Amino acid sequence: MIPELHIPELDNFFYLPEEIINVLDSLEKLARKHSVNILVVGRQGCGKSSLISQFAAYYKRPLAVFQIGQLSEPGQLFGEHALKGGDTYYQEFLFPRAISTPNCVVHLEEINRPEHPKALNELFSVLSEDRSIWSDQLGLIKVAKGVVFFASMNEGEEFTGTDSLDVALRDRFYILPVDYPSVEIEKKILTSKTGIDDNQAGMILKIIGSLRSDPNIDETISVRHSLMIAELMVAGGSLRESLIYSLSVSRDLIESLLLAVHVETKETIIKSSEYKLFL
Ligand SMILES: Nc1ncnc2c1ncn2[C@@H]1O[C@H](COP(=O)(O)OP(=O)(O)OP(=O)(O)O)[C@@H](O)[C@H]1O
Ligand SMILES: [Mg+2]
CATH class of the missing domain: 1.10.8 (Helicase, Ruva Protein; domain 3)
Known part of the structure; x- marks a missing residue:
């Protein structure tokens, strides 16, 4: 069973610098014209995931979160072959549903740390201009109107830093640095x-x-x-x-x-x- 997508609850005490709030607002406007990709970088526990969830809550968009850091092989985001009563069938995962849901906020966590380097390959096509991907099992999956891709990664002295995300991938994102509040x-x-x-x-x-x-x-x-x-x-x-x-x-x-x-x-x-x- 694929879980339902829902709009997260608003956090009434979430603080951000005004400038970031303004940029997020402009990006949201832009996302109504075409999909945008936003990379949130910052140190551990500085509020990256909550910022993304708050964005979805504030703009009343459904949110789907994917642990990219746990991907160990290509194709894993889309589905898998499963057994039922002796027959194999293809079980679709949440990712294809999320990217084809209009206005969905798709959060790709730890995008710089997949267990398998090739696991990111399929993300390229959904994040780049074609905004669609071919799956042998599911056919052509198109990114729906208004979808916003957020990726997050830890970036601090203790992490490998800027080089840890493939340049071509990073190139496709607006970059939003966040830090601990005062x-x-x-x-x-x-x-x-x-x-x-x-x-x-x-x-x-x-x-x-x-x-x-x-x-x-x-x-x-x-x-x-x-x-x-x-x-x-x-x-x-x-x-x-x-x-x-x-x-x-x-x-x-x-x-x-x-x-x-x-x-x-x-x-x-x-x-x-x-x-x-x-x-
Ligand atoms: N600016 C903020 N205003 C209000 N609460 C915050 C803020 N920043 C962080 N928090 C709170 O701190 C906790 C950790 O935040 P969050 O999980 O979003 O961090 P993260 O950067 O995603 O962490 P990780 O690096 O482990 O993924 C959450 O409970 C969040 O609500
Ligand atoms: Mg997080």
Whole structure:
């Protein structure tokens, strides 16, 4: 069974720079004339997927998401031969349906990292001028009117960078760089999305800020992480616990940072906890 395509829900607390909002609006207008391809690049957890989902929600377009990073062979997006009662038949996947649905937002996640390099070949024809592809099993599949292709990829110091996407493919996209929001905006995101108070959100961001600027820490601490920490605190976790169990950063480092802001947090810092029955 192919799942139904639907318009995602609007996130009432999604923040973007005004300039990006304006560009998205122009691209949406353009997409009503002909299909457009937009590549969203940015570091891990900076809001790429949510930007694309918000675009679909705001412009009331159905959304379909495909994990390109998981493709291990060509043809995999379209369908596969399956068995039913001893007969083989061709089972169509969501991709052909999505690209032939007018105004659909088609999100290609991790476009720079397919497991099989040739897995991207078939995407070329739907993303390039012909906007159609021939499938032996399904015939000619044409990209419907108003379809917007979004691709997303992680691009940061820790990733291989600009070269990691085939030049010819990249050439066919408008490029939208996104980054982590400022501390003030991130604070707004935390308070509005999790209900955490201003003071506690400030505390989380203070500690995260120190970790983010620490050159010895390889792990990227994203908005996803700050939301996880805030949610855990709202659910009853202490600042210390919420930090330790959300981040893969050493406890000692977190504890020393907590000590530094201790005066402000007035949190009791318990070094280690006693064992007791989990009953
Ligand atoms: N600008 C923002 N405004 C509101 N919420 C945001 C913003 N940026 C990120 N978030 C929140 O942070 C979380 C992570 O965002 P998202 O999954 O979109 O990141 P991503 O860049 O796609 O991550 P990945 O690199 O892992 O694919 C989501 O819950 C999202 O709603
Ligand atoms: Mg994503």
